[in-house]
Amino acid sequence: MTNGNPPITKMGAEQILKAIDQREQAKHAARDLFASFPLQPAMPSYKPFESGEWRLESKDGEKSLAKDYFGIPVSSPTRALKKISGSDTGLWMSITAMELQSHTIHINSLVNIAEKKWREEGEPARIVIGGLGMGMYLVNCLHYLYERQIPANIHVIELSKDVPTILANSLEGYCHDLFTYSMEGYFSQEVDIIVGNILEIEPIEDVDYMYVDIWQDLASEKALPNSRQLVEKWKPKKYGYWCEEFDVAINGNQIAEELNLAQNYDDEKIVKACEVIFEANAEIPIAAVKAKKQI
Known part of the structure; x- marks a missing residue:
């Protein structure tokens, strides 16, 4: 019995290796670009706790191997938030390199917008965050503010x-101090937690920046339609959402203009990084997705 596939020639093998090398270089270039943002997220420290339908697990001495946001293998300690009863059970958030990197742009956006408002107008920015999760995004933003x-x-x-x-x-x-003191009014960075469905509650007026991370899955198919709904209803001056890089990879700066995203995606390097992120996680060539979209 013979293999129906044509044999790989020396030239063909060299082309394959060259393509692999180019992909790896692109991954590292994208990671370096995100690492060059002025404000970098840090990993909070947790202890295990359970309440109602949710459980937070934290095992600092136990590490697991996974890919980061750019498809590069890394090891991370086990820190996860799981829904253990009711509907939509399972893993909802874990603090890994991927989680930190995927929030880099949004931490910088929130702090920059708040700083600009304070320096130019002398007033505190009004920020809305959709989804508390493990508090990593909130705590990092509070730290820099x-x-x-x-x-x-x-x-x-x-x-x-x-x-x-x-x-x-x-x-x-x-x-813990950042989280609790900001809610108790000890800081000028004041936090108010509202229990409710952000897609259904009455909007807060005059929001300078809204960031939303309410989906269980990475790059959920609900993220873009939900974001359109929220922008239409809340009318924030600037908006951002978890894994928006996937939609930018497919639609380019068009989606940034439509949703008034805080991050400027005119920069070709950032768009290229978005394409790397898409391919590393979706495992589909971005060119094929764009071609299908045009049909």
Whole structure:
């Protein structure tokens, strides 16, 4: 019996190896670009805690191997938020290199917008965050705002009443202080947690920046239509959402203009990084997706 596939010639093998090398170089270039953003996310420290339908797991001594946002293998400690009963059970968030990298743009956006508002108008920015999760995004933003002495009014819309309880008991050290003191009014960075469905509640007026991360899956197919719905209803001055890089990879700066995204995607290097992120996670050539979209 013979193999029906044509044999790989020396030239063909060299082309394959060259393509693989180019992909790896593109991954590292994209990762380096994200690492060059001024504000870099840090991993909070947690202890295990359970409340209602949710459980936060934290095993610092136990690491697992996974790919980062750009498809590069890394190891990370086990820190995860899981829904253990009710509907939509399973893993909802884990603090890994991928999670940190996928929030880099949005941490910089929030802090930059708040700083600009304070420096130019002398007023604290009004921020809305959709989804509390493990508090990583909120705590990192609070840290940089506090460090720069930039006041802000932050409204967090969280679907579950159990999640804020978990974080109040699970976050450790400095991160715990940032989280609890900001809610108790000790800082000029004030946090108000509203329990409700961000897609259904009445919008807050005059929002300077809205960031949304409410989906269980990476690059959920609901993210773009939900974002369009939220932008139409809430009318934030600037908007951002988790894994928006996937939609930018497919649609380019067009989607940034439509949703008034805070990040400027005119830069060819950032768009290229978005394409790398898409291919690393979707495992589909971006060129094939764009070609299908044009049919």
